[in-house]
Amino acid sequence: MPLSELQVVPHLKTALKGPLQHLENHLLAKQTDIEWWFRQQWQQTPAPFYSSVDLRNAGFKLAPVDTNLFPAGFNNLNSAFFPLCVQAAHAAVERTKITAARLLIIPENHTRNLSYWESVATLQTILQKTGLEVRIGSMLADLDTPQEIVLPSGQQVLLEPIIRHQHCIGLQDFTPCLVLLNNDLSSGHPTLLDNLHQDIVPPLHSGWYARLKSEHFTYYRQVAKEFSAQIEIDPWLIEPLFRNCGKLDFMKKTGYECLADNVDALLQAIQHKYTEYNVPHKPFVIVKADQGTYGMGVMTIHDPEEILALNRKQRTRMSTSKEGQTIQKVILQEGVYTFETWENESVAEPVVYMIDHFVVGGFYRVHTEKGVNENLNAPGMHFEPLAFENSCMAPNCTMAPDALPNRFYAYGVIARLASLAAAREISAQV
């Protein structure tokens, strides 16, 4: 039986209940303030059309480590909450383009990942249920005729070549009113999508060619600061510290000193907070490409010395990201331990999904071969998806702060903060 059918959730394994109870208690007690605050925020800055946020739950802190504006993985959500996705998609379409009748999804180009296509098929179905006519247009250069992909679930997707005519794109016999990107544009700004008269969501400039993780986390820092002031907590409990380094070349070993210095400073800052909260663990830093996704070009560092000792293989791995882009900038992010474990051994990391500003569900990446301090979204990584059992919208004050509906509520709050940071980031660039 696949994990997702078991409908159980990981156990939070940590002796450090103090600060977490503090955090979760606060989120529950301040629910009115929190929801009120979010309502004002979303009015000021419209939420992204959709997003997913990777969280790490160390027990003593709960923080986002990555925000994806072109989410995949819709197939991993609990199908019981499918109507929630449809309802939220209704709201997203109303907010984006209320007159839309036809929508074109532009997916990633890697056609061999069947799990990705299961997600696209699920997304297509969700959007169809809002009454839109939804088709899939591929940017694959060598796609001349429609290609059908039949999936293990029984779903199927039809990839059709995109045809551009002056300022409009479409398919054979199909001119969309709205274009939905599910391609993160890692390989750059596609001229095919330049100067279109059709609305594109998320906007082109939210593609990875234009975004920096360090910029996103700069916005997140500000959001976390405002939110923490609102509910009176230390922002560190919900935010990973970070620093960034530009002009780095792993192969030529240039920029290494700056990197080592920054790692050192960040490790000290983390240790400072660990001491403050009596956290008995060893601080660590995650070094990752400042642009891009798919967990490529990521490493875990416990000591600045490790930077200087990188061997050729490690340096090669760090120097290119998705679709062969060279890594020149990195973000150094406070490593947040994952103390959620599945069946007492596998490490589990929650991923939360939003459509518009509604939290529609999530799942755990359950990984049997990774440690508590490693990146769980790594190349070649195998994980089992474990769908959230409950919705993230039904906290229950009569239950313990770490009871499931309350833990999921906490996830939903932190994920929404990351989505809000992304919303501000995108709207600032217009």
Add this chain to the structure above:
Amino acid sequence: MPLSELQVVPHLKTALKGPLQHLENHLLAKQTDIEWWFRQQWQQTPAPFYSSVDLRNAGFKLAPVDTNLFPAGFNNLNSAFFPLCVQAAHAAVERTKITAARLLIIPENHTRNLSYWESVATLQTILQKTGLEVRIGSMLADLDTPQEIVLPSGQQVLLEPIIRHQHCIGLQDFTPCLVLLNNDLSSGHPTLLDNLHQDIVPPLHSGWYARLKSEHFTYYRQVAKEFSAQIEIDPWLIEPLFRNCGKLDFMKKTGYECLADNVDALLQAIQHKYTEYNVPHKPFVIVKADQGTYGMGVMTIHDPEEILALNRKQRTRMSTSKEGQTIQKVILQEGVYTFETWENESVAEPVVYMIDHFVVGGFYRVHTEKGVNENLNAPGMHFEPLAFENSCMAPNCTMAPDALPNRFYAYGVIARLASLAAAREISAQV
């Protein structure tokens, strides 16, 4: 085991599949047009905060017979779709008063109906999950101190006396930003709520003291006409014909001729449509109070002669409605047969719930002692609630037109038409 736990649905018992297939096929085939149309409509006229719509499914036609702007029965919905209610309530609060933090529910005054209080408790919980502080203020004149009602489900509600101070109402230590009426104001405009500075939803003038069913169905007729033109069907398939009579006195027998004439004209009009569609059943008319609710003052008429032959008991029953209001105006509505039956004998009538413009669920009133042509919402009526098994938002074109998700979709479409008619009715009165 209560019906609601069985999660099965009534069987549609009718030989007349022709026009229904026509209707349901159309709703499925025209889904894109329908949803597009609704999106434009809701932008022009905001949906009521919440509503419930009683439908009758005759197989050959599917029509609303009553639209409630102060819905009870939230406790009868499928608890699996509770998160849908919360999400929709978020949207409703955002649209109504985005800065609201505290909400006061004003319920009905009949404190003995525990089933009603289960609904109020459920509604309170739904609204609390949106992060609002929600309390219940009673207009009961003799309530001096808070009264707690413990319910069979284990839920409880606390009724508190409303305190008015100048242009604000509240409770002890509680000043709401938003007042939600769950009292249909059958007994008139309450001076307690006059000229408040706080926002009241639905607005006071949507109370039964100010509404006429005939006016609602006049708006519905127009909505059905526009919608039917959009999807190219005969509006009669989704609309009950009606006429109204004013200045009637059942006790003094004045206005009877007008009533009998109108019944006669309406029966002929129905027969005309029955002939057109080869419906082999006998037309009937429902006579009900033009104002008010709770199915009081309702009768089924097959022949104008029956009007003149009413005995004293029947006339007395028709002359007063809820809270002792005298009935002077009636609406004559085309009777729509209910051909949905439960376990081959009990009659079942769907009730659909909306929060904002989102269909959040519904249930069947399953009645073991009523006929296919009787009003199922009658005084002293006992029904078993049977929650809808699926959401109303996930039609599936690969299934038969009368498969459950598609039947529920059809219910949701017709219920939204009734809600739209109510929205236009309310906004026209401002």
